[in-house]
Each structure stands twice: as structure tokens, then as C-alpha cells.
Amino acid sequence: MIKLFDTGAYLLRGQLLIKENNRLDLDNLNQRLTTDGLKPLQASPQKEKALAGTMSYQILKQHNTSSNIQNLQIKFDALASHDITFVGILQTAISSGLKKFPVPYVLTNCHNTLCAVGGTINEDDHVFGYSAAKKFGGIFVPPHQAVIHQFMRETMASCGKMILGSDSHTRYGALGTMAIGEGGGEIVKQLLSHTYDIKYPEIIAIYLKGTPAANVGPQDIALTIIKAVFNKGYVKNKVMEFVGPGIYNLSMDFRNGIDVMTTETTCLSSIWCTDEKTESYYKIHGRSEDYQPMQPNDITYYNGVVEVDLAEIEPVIAMPFHPSNVYTIAEVNANAADILRQIEIQVKQQIENPHIKVNLLDKLQNGRLKVDQGIIAGCAGGSYENLVSAAKILGQTPLNSFDLNVYPASQPIFFELMKIGTISDLTLAGTTIRSAFCGPCFGAGDVPANNAFSIRHTTRNFPHREGSKPADDQISYVALMDARSIAATAKNGGLLTAASEETITIPEYTYTNQIYENRVYQGFSKADEQEELITGPNIIAWPKIRSLPDNLLLKVCAVIHDAVTTTDELIPSGETSSYRSNPLRLAEFTLSRKIPEYVNRAKAVQKEEIQRQQVLEEKTTVSDIIPLFNKAFPNNTREQMLSTGIGSVIVAIKPGDGSAREQAASCQRVLGGDANIAVEYATKRYRSNLINWGMIPFTMDQKDLLLLEDDDLIYIAGIREAINSEKTTIQGEIVKHSQRIPITLKLENLSAGERQIIADGCLINYYNKKQ
Template identity: 45%
Template sequence: LPFHPSHAMPIREFKDHMEDVLREVEEAGNQIKGAHGEPFRIMQHLRGGAFYPDQALVSGCAGGLFENIVAMADILRAPLNGEAVSKDPEDIYGIPGNALNLHVNPASLPIMEDLMRQGIGSELALAGVTMRPCICGPCFGVTDTPANNQLSIRHVTRNYSTREGSKPGQGQMAAVCLMDARSIAATVRNGGRLTAATELENVEYRTLHHHFNEKIYENQVVDYYGHANPDAALVKGPNIADWPEMAPLKENLLLKVAGSYHGSVTTDELVPSGEASSYRSNPEKISGFTMISRDPQYVPTAKAIRAIEAGPNLEHAPKNAQEAGDPSGVTFGSMMVSDQIGDGSSREQAASCQKVLGGFANLANEYSTKRYRSNLINWGLLPLRTEEKLQLPQGSYVYIEGIRTLLREGG
């Protein structure tokens, strides 16, 4: 259920409490959207005691697996309401053009090729399923963004707010329910009415196996491993930029809080999906999207801190920083404070953008994933943690004396 992968329940349980659950989702969506445009509404998806989504997608590394897609084809061939079982591979349910359409992104080109070679691709095409490129676009909002107040069912990895590409700050809000591929196919097969795959009878699942063909990569990938060509010129377009110079960590560290937040800060807030993804090769530009959906002032605040030379400005710092002696031994940078940081997808830019903006540390009660914490360390940001209630507002200073020695000695 929106707006977090942990908001999960069996379909049968959801059906028993649909109205209550959807009202809670609607309320949560309106808290996210705020006063931007008309209120967020999804109760219209309840019709005649059933739940009808607007969009169905099975995509990328989580959903677009060979076994999933074959099972979906089997479900679309399954008879309903006493229909006779057919052995004709072309006798497959045809999705009406005005019904819930199904879109599939296989996880890889070898999977796509094998689906075509074993005839599954043609079955799905005849059914009206659109086979998309092998990309994870729907998972993080670069394709198939639902319309305002639409609700999409998807077998992808995550469903945080705005991850599907909607822009609540501009008045457009949508939501995603994560579902298994088989139940998505069952819902499409049942005319768009929410249906668990376990509710269907007479589904004959085939035991087809995926056969990986390495020629696909041999014919597409240039392999320079073990025989590099250092004289080859790198061709860089106008939107491909070098990493900026980053200040080294000196013996002492003076931090100024660029943003302080209650609750959780997700990686989707640290660097959003959608438009920001087009700047992955331009570190300075993509860093400009940091926290844009949560705190539009974070970037200018962090940049202002980054622009300050530590030495001439130590008079504004805490007393112990002023007494530290030689300012040349002090690194000055920004930090983020929140109860929990890092819930969300594995995007490395969530950490690198903070670093580009002059970040040197985060302070939290908890880091949601080891992956995000490791990314912080890899990018030279200290993942500071405390059990105490965090009450450090924006503009506060934190001074850590002897941090370089502490890190070297494992302190």
C-alpha cells in the first residue's frame, strides 16, 4: 500500500477492509500534497464492492523475471466462469482497449530474447500486453507516471511518495500499490477487478526454464578488462561534468547544520527520481535536487556553508572551536540531522549529492540501511549516531576535536 513498502497486507485482508484502508491512504496522500491543487482522491476506485486500479506494470529487476512473465501468460490463458480450457497457444484472453492494460519490462535482454524464442512474447503480444525495453523506468518515475488521482499496481521494488513520478508540489498526485506479478495478471484477467492469483482456478502453470544466451553480451559489450587503452580520448557532452574539488578532512572538524528534520529522511527525498536522473553525469547539477521535495532551502543553505572558508570565520563558531588553535587544522562543512536517515532505494547519489554540497557528516538516531550508511562512508561523510533525542536546529554548530586521529585509531 502507498506510501511505503512496509505497508503490506494480504489481498484477502485488504478486501475485507478496503474502504477503511483507502481512506487512510487518501489522508496520508493529502498530508503529502498539502494545499497544492485539488485534494488527493482515490475512493473512486471502489465500485460495486470491488477495487479497480488504473494501471498495471511488471518491471525491472524485481518483477520482470522469466518465471514471473511466463506465469502471467499462463494466467491470461486461464478460463473464467466455466469457460472451457483451451490448448491453443493463440487462444488467450484479449485485453480490451478500454480495460486495465498490462505493461511488462523484462529484467534483461537475455530474458526478453528467451521469452520471444520460447513463444511467450508472441502470446503476450496477442493478449494486448505491451513488452517494453529492459529498463527499470516505472520503478523510479522516468516512464509511466500515473495521471492525477490515479492508482497503479506494480511489481517493482518500492512505492515511496512521488517515486512514480508525480509532482504533488505542482498539484499532481498519484500512488502505487506493490503487488506480485501473478496477482497483477489475475487482476487484468478479471477485467481490472482486484484479484489474487490464488483466487483463480484452472490455471495450468508451465514449467519452462530460462536459457541464458551469452552471445547477447558478447556482441554488445566492449570488454577492455586486462587490456586497457589509456590513450583513448573520452568524449564528453555538455552535460557530463567532472567531480568538483572536495576538501580533505583535517585533524578537527567544525560542522554547521544545513537541515534538521523530524521523522525519517528517505533516499528519495535526498535525491528524487524522475527529472533528476538525467543529471547523473553532472554532479553539481544533480546535487541541486537534494531535498527539493522536502526542504527547498536545503541546497542554498548547504551551498552557503560550502562557500565559507573555515579560517576567517571561526569567530562565529563555538568557543571550543575558537580555542582549538591554528584554524588551518580545522575542516568546515555542513551536516544533516534527523531521527532516521536513509530509508529507500540504493541510489548512490543520495550520499554523493550531500558531499558535493560540502557535507561532512549526518547525525541520526538510526540509519535505515547498511547500504546507505556504507555509501556515506565511501563518500567521506561521517554517519554519526546518538541515542539522545535530537534537538539541533538548522544553523547549530558541532565541533569534533581530533576526529582524524580518532578515525585512524578506530575510536
């Protein structure tokens, strides 16, 4: 079904895979190529030359502004943000000298769409975004028109181009566009005409062969790949390049549905071969000029291969609480009790509140799993083909008590579904039809009842991402499934059911751009510096952040020993997302669903740093009003106080899986955080967010990390000098129980620019200093 190569491999003529450790005899290779109906090669493969044969290499080389392909400095063709990221991004960019948008920047409004929390604050953000689009020359997509990634697919993707978005699911590889999801700081750099700096990534071939069964959808393929690669880190921070004869057997909606889920593998980006189906997609959307054929060279080398036989993949379900926790639906139906007991154990290990009762066995009905809710939504689920397929499977079967809600991903899709009768069919069956909205993906829409089990064709099923609040003893469960099997389950009254193998005919899609022409503000290259930015009372500027002191005294305010810590745990989504424009208010939610005590602990440390600075400014004698300092240095001096900053630190094994949200880092910084300490970082984007907010992404060996406990102090002498001198390790001391324990902290893979941002205190300080 899925095979991971343990070596690199050559791809010949786009179809024949040869492992690196095989004997590359030209005559033998040509005989195999001829047998497969492919033209023979003129020369034997050479690895160095073949490395440059990938589509990824060609795109990255074209967008690289440095003289060294191994140290990329990328400028993107377009940018995209939504309404829980663009306010903070614009405030940062404005504070750093923004005058106008240098490339098309799309501001969509698909997250805080409902304007349901905090009075006027959400609509204030939308008004601010519209005024910014007019002032700086942006593209503004009003609420309910499209989810961010569907709009970008329909209007902005282009073969051979690169797009950067402040949302982790920024993936348009199936359309020949290399897209990357990052935190807001990286968008700011592009807005100021600076570059995205990264080492040249490894390229992994995702070799598709065969044809999916009629009951298998894109989510089934995507989840099966995620299961195979996630825990092994096989594609982490690498580019997934989709090749092989199986691509042609997939429609464009199918390809897009797989592609958007590549984010959950922790890869950097993705790119696909293009063909006449891709060309047809661009033609349908009135953009034939944006198509070009894209294939790897005749001889191409990949650093690894994920070989996928599409014909062998079955309908699957990703059980709580991760997209990689995948079982076939047949497995669950055959062994529901055993599997649910295993999931219960996993859930209890992840839930911090002992008062929450976990009993998934309550969901069994005559040995079958019975679910309470179904959702098909967003950039993964809300496509034309998914919703047509779901409607045809469901038919006119009344839903009765089962709750099924669907969200078409854009108004053009919604309009076409109305024209062909799909909306009528779904409505008559009892389905609730919503507008284009990302809410179910992050807990701001259709929050299940306590202890309810929801199956969703959306992007993630992390703990509490669906909106439940563990501090209030709430829990609900989300499992990910394909729209086809969700419809089959709904038709069966909520009993978990895989879609049947009945072939579904999909009517040809017609795209109507007039919807966007009548509503979307197209302001690129029309910047008006006289336009006034309109702000509401919740739109608060970033607080002033100090630069890195000579020495640091850190207090451990949170220790997390989970194998992986998600950004949802670091800063929850759901209704808290409504406060993304108010860094002070949002910071109150930091780690609130994981370690509720963290905020008060961090504030107490921050208070001592404020007091330290007041003592210095007033030029008074050393005072005993700073307990942490006195605890670490009983015989402290004024000079020591002058050079040693006080801050908080979070310790975790592997933080940062999931969202690109920079607030997972910035909220810590707003509360006085100076660093994270980890064994490794789950994603590049979270590590980048730490750096852009002036926080040091320390790493250390796990055996040493396990020494750290809440309330420990860590003293690091000479940290500024270590950052500025490009040291890769620094010695520190753990201060605990009157002991001083030496530790080694690593400063790995920091570029000169990243070190300067940390030294300056944050990206805003860095740019202001340059000005």
C-alpha cells in the same frame, strides 16, 4: 505462516530445526531424525563448531584475505554497475590511480536507456562506458539488452562465488552466489585491488517448507517475508540463508524472484541451497561448470530463524509507500474503505506539501479498489515464468482502457517469449511490450497520471519513486503485487483481483546466448591503455574536497523526524538520474522532494567555508565576512579560524533505507556537507557511502537528537584528533538562541581504514595520499 525465532537455532541434516533453548539430547534428536527419514548424528551439536556450518561461513572464509574471520576483508570475483553509477565510479577510480580492471567488471546500460532527458547526456554516458570497457578491460552491455541483475544471473553468477554491485538489488543467492549491493566507493576499492571490510555478520536461516498455492507467485512470498521482518530489523545487515525442504518446490525463476527482494528487508546478502534445479539452470545457460551442490553442514547453528510455510501464503499487495506495508488482497477486497483511510493517514504524514490532495477513497468502485495501471518489469517482475503466467491468466481478454505494460528482463527472455507466442498473446490483448529497462522501478518510465494508482511487479514503492513531483503539487501511488494477480486485475478491468488457483503450465525455457555474442563487448583481460576515454559535456569530474579540519562548526540545514528516510528522499530518482555524471548539477536536486530549501541553505554555509579558506590563503586579518563563525565565536581569533572548518549537516532519525546510490551522500558532500547525525542508519551501504565521501556518520540518543532544529550551530572541538585516536564519543555544543547546550556525539563501529578516509576528506583523497 511466518514465524520468527526469538533465539538462535540448530539445523540438523538440512531439515530439522531445534531452538537453542531446547534440550539437545543426542538420543532424542536421533529419534526425531529417524522419524523424518534422516540419518542419525554421530555427536551432539556444539555451538562454536556449528556456527561454521553455514554456507555463508564457507563462502566468506574463502573470500576473506584477513587472518581473522571476525574482521572480514573481502575480495570479490566479479563486479557490476549500470549507467547511472559507472561514470562516477570510474571517475573516482581513475582519480585514484586505476590502470585496468583486476576482475570482470560488467557495465550495463539499463537505467538511462531511453536517452530521454537533457539532450545527448545519457548516450554520452553509454559511449564513455564503452570506451572505459575497452581501455580498462571491461564487459559492456549496450542499452535494451538486459537489466543488470538478469544479465548477471544469466552470464556471471557461479556457485560459491561473490559479486559486488553498485545497485542495492545485487542479489544472486538463489544461484549459489553471495552478492552484495553497495555504493560506488566500495566498487572503487575493488577496482584498485583493495578489500571490502566488514565485521562477520550474523546468519539468519530462512527455513522454507510446504508448496505455494497455484495462484501465489514469488512476489507474494517475498512481500510477506518483508512484512514480517522489516519493522523489527530482524535481518538488518545480516545474511539470509535459505534452507529447508520447501526450496525444492520452487522453480529457479521463483527463487530468483524472492531472492532479489531480500534487499527490502535491509539484509546484507542472501544465499540459497542448490540442487538439481539449480544445476539445470546452469546447464540451460551453457555454464554447467559453474554449478556445485551447496548445503549447510549436518549440524549448523543460525543466529535466528524465519520459518516460512509456503502453503499458507496468499496473494498480497504492498500498499503505498513501502514494500513492508503489506495486506492480503482478500483483506483489501473485504475492507477496502477502512484500509484506504488508514493508508491516506500514512501518506499525509509522509507528504511534505500541504497543497497536495490525498483522497484514495476516490479509487473505490462499488466498494472495490480500482487501479489505473499495471506494470510487470525489471529484475523482480520481468522473468520468463512471470510473463508466461501473466499472459496465460490474461488470455485474450481485451484490456480496453486499462493500461498494462510489460518489460522482459533480457533479450534472451524476450526472444523465447516471441518463439512460444507469449508476446503475441499479450500484444493482442492490448498489453504494451517494452525492452529490457529498469525505468518503472525508479521513476523514469510509465510515470502514472496525477492521483493515479499503479500496481507493479517491481522492487520498490517509495514516495515519488514512480516519478511524480511533489514540488509541482503532484502525487501518484504505487503498490507492489505479483505478476499473476496483476494480470488477474487487468483481466477484471482494474478491479483489484487475486489470481485464481488454476494451475498454469510453463513451457520449458530455452536460452539463446547468440544475442549477447552479437552485441555484448567482452573485454575482460583485454585492457588497452592507448584507448581514449570519450567524454561528453555533462561528464564532470568530482570537485576538490578538503580534508577534515581540527575542529568543526556545523550548521543544521535539514531536520527529518520521519521514522525512516529513504535514499529516494535524500536524492530523488527519476529524471534526476540522468545527471548522475555531473555531480554539480545533480547536487541541485538534493532533498528537493522532501525539503526544497535544503540546497540553498547548504550553499550558503558552503560559501562561508569558501570565504574562510580565502581569508586564510590571503593571510588577512579576521574579517566579519563569515557570519556563522562570528555567531559561534564573537571573540574569534585567526588561530581559531585556521583550525575550524565550516560545514552543513543533515539530522534524521534513521536515514538511508533503499538504494545503494552513493549520490545520496556525495551530493551532500558536493554542497559542503561534513556529517549526518542519526539515531541509527537504515542500511550499511548508506553509512558506507557517507564514510567514503569523508562525511562523519554520527549517532546520538533520540532524546538528544530531538533538541536539534534547523539553523542550529554545532561546534565540535578536536574532531580530527577524535577520529585519528579511535575515540567512540566526542563532546559538542549546540549554539542556539545565545545558549550553548552540551551534547554527546557517538563515533561507533568505525574501522581504522574508515577513520583515515574521513580524516583525509574522501576516498579519492585517501588513495591519492597513499600514492
